[in-house]
Amino acid sequence: MTTNPFISLDRSYRNYIDGSFAEGSSGRIDVINPATGDVIARVPETDASEVDRAVAAARRAQDGWERLPAITRAGYLRQISAKVREHRLALADVIVKEQGKVPALAQVEVDFTADYIDYMAEWARRIEGEVLTSDRPNETMLLLRKPVGVVAGILPWNFPFFLIARKMAPALVTGNSIVIKPSEETPINAYIFAELVAQTDLPKGVFNLIGGYGRTAGEALVAHPGVDLITFTGSVGTGSHIMQVAGRNLTRVNLELGGKAPAIVLKDADLDLAATAIFNSRVINTGQVCNCAERVYVAREVHDELVGKLKVLFESTRYGDPSVDEDLDMGPLVNAAGLQKVAEAVDLARKQGATVVTGGKVADRGTGFHYEPTLICGATADMDIMRRETFGPVLPVQKVESLEEAIALANDSDYGLTSSIYTRDLNSALKAARELKFGETYINRENFEAMQGFHAGRRKSGIGGADGKHGLYEFTETHVVYIKGE
Numbered sequence: 003m004t005t006n007p008f009i010s011l012d013r014s015y016r017n018y019i020d021g022s023f024a025e026g027s028s029g030r031i032d033v034i035n036p037a038t039g040d041v042i043a044r045v046p047e048t049d050a051s052e053v054d055r056a057v058a059a060a061r062r063a064q065d066g067w068e069r070l071p072a073i074t075r076a077g078y079l080r081q082i083s084a085k086v087r088e089h090r091l092a093l094a095d096v097i098v099k100e101q102g103k104v105p106a107l108a109q110v111e112v113d114f115t116a117d118y119i120d121y122m123a124e125w126a127r128r129i130e131g132e133v134l135t136s137d138r139p140n141e142t143m144l145l146l147r148k149p150v151g152v153v154a155g156i157l158p159w160n161f162p163f164f165l166i167a168r169k170m171a172p173a174l175v176t177g178n179s180i181v182i183k184p185s186e187e188t189p190i191n192a193y194i195f196a197e198l199v200a201q202t203d204l205p206k207g208v209f210n211l212i213g214g215y216g217r218t219a220g221e222a223l224v225a226h227p228g229v230d231l232i233t234f235t236g237s238v239g240t241g242s243h244i245m246q247v248a249g250r251n252l253t254r255v256n257l258e259l260g261g262k263a264p265a266i267v268l269k270d271a272d273l274d275l276a277a278t279a280i281f282n283s284r285v286i287n288t289g290q291v292c293n294c295a296e297r298v299y300v301a302r303e304v305h306d307e308l309v310g311k312l313k314v315l316f317e318s319t320r321y322g323d324p325s326v327d328e329d330l331d332m333g334p335l336v337n338a339a340g341l342q343k344v345a346e347a348v349d350l351a352r353k354q355g356a357t358v359v360t361g362g363k364v365a366d367r368g369t370g371f372h373y374e375p376t377l378i379c380g381a382t383a384d385m386d387i388m389r390r391e392t393f394g395p396v397l398p399v400q401k402v403e404s405l406e407e408a409i410a411l412a413n414d415s416d417y418g419l420t421s422s423i424y425t426r427d428l429n430s431a432l433k434a435a436r437e438l439k440f441g442e443t444y445i446n447r448e449n450f451e452a453m454q455g456f457h458a459g460r461r462k463s464g465i466g467g468a469d470g471k472h473g474l475y476e477f478t479e480t481h482v483v484y485i486k487g488e
């Protein structure tokens with residue numbers, strides 16, 4: 003196996019503040035390969051004074067950055083995407099080792115990240131205001147779109163590299179500066195990203211990166227009065243806490259939170275297509291994806307056939323250590339806590355009366371955090387497995403009598419991120435599109451979302467959204483100008 007120059011216990015990983023690298027505070031955080039449990043790197047903790055420095059640097063840089071033509075800002079973004087492409091293989095390998103993704107998916111993540119940065123750079127000539135009609139004679143009204151100012155981007159571990167771009171690219175092209183804090187579970191890729199940014203001509207202070215734990219570095223960033231917008235992706239609990247802390251300074255928030263995506267399968271569905279799509283979505287990234295099918299509502303007439311097809315697929319899942327075996331459907335869960343959470347969720351489902359069709363226990367795969375791909379049937383609406391986000395390779399199935407019942411059960415959830423329906427009937431698909439109360443609905447397919455779409459959750463799945471024109475404008479504020487003529 004070739005060694006990766008980006009990963010070593012002897013390598014130093016440093017915060018990137020004001021165009022320079024800084025050691026962080028004295029504490030160190032171990033980064034663990036979840037497939038083996040081995041420590042693969044040690045990264046710095048960050049204290050509040052470092053957070054102060056990062057926010058101050060972003061503040062100093064923002065004004066000059068905003069004054070540059072947007073197309074010039076886009077040019078810097080393209081330098082960054084070129085650097086990502088130059089190191090695409092080693093970056094993907096970092097994601098395999100620190101997050102446990104299978105190599106093919108890690109490569110998709112890296113390549114998509116470069117494409118996403120370019121896509122957001124393309125918006126430079128399309129950031130548009132409006133000319134409004136005035137009630138007064140000889141008056142012109144302009145609605146301008148301006149950057150919010152200093153953005154704080156706080157990231158989860160499940161798509162750690164892509165999420166940097168999803169926050170940074172729209173923030174920078176619209177004229178904001180940014181401070182990014184990656185997850186303490188998966189920080190290596192983010193430190194390397196900062197090293198690549200340092201190799202471009204991006205003006206200092208526009209992009210800053212600090213590591214550290216959520217309760218220390220994250221909390222200090224969120225509470226900082228110098229931050230104008232917090233864009234956070236992570237769990238509902240942390241999102242709710244961040245919103246409360248942000249409330250002290252009335253800092254704007256953009257929250258991309260958890261999901262419990264329902265997949266509805268009707269009796270006229272193509273069952274092979276439905277089973278394959280739902281299975282793939284459930285095991286991709288070991289079930290740790292916010293918009294993958296987490297609960298199935300299937301018509302009584304085709305219940306047994308669908309469960310049979312899913313069982314075959316679940317039992318054929320190839321899983322293990324993705325840095326040893328490249329050809330896998332899934333790797334480990336991200337950490338011991340994630341493994342315990344999934345195991346407890348399945349045990350509770352059993353206690354509450356559901357039936358485990360296949361899987362259902364911690365997998366015998368050596369020392370890492372592996373759980374068996376698990377299919378559950380006989381689930382009912384009151385069971386926790388149908389209500390709480392599991393974030394693992396576990397799929398519960400519930401039988402329904404009608405499309406109306408399926409839609410009502412799907413909507414009866416704290417979460418409202420994504421949903422899907424499998425049917426050959428246009429009227430059923432259109433009814434679902436009208437009546438499902440979610441930010442996204444996939445018809446005859448599962449995730450992923452497109453960069454030109456708008457990824458946004460209803461209810462506790464979030465506030466605001468990301469991607470496309472609407473995601474871009476989350477990083478702007480309006481400014482109306484009244485021009486009174488003679």
Ligand code: NAD
Pocket residue numbers: 156157158159160161183184185186214215216217219220221222224235236237238239240241243244258259260261291292391393419457459463464
């Ligand atoms: P998490 O909430 O545990 O952590 C996310 C980030 O918040 C980390 O960087 C962490 O250090 C930081 N943090 C923790 N406490 C903090 C605090 N008090 N102040 C500031 N920052 C703090 O989430 P996670 O386990 O990393 O990610 C998994 C969750 O993310 C799942 O619920 C998943 O559904 C969600 N997610 C949502 C989307 C989406 O687009 N809606 C995408 C990916 C993941």
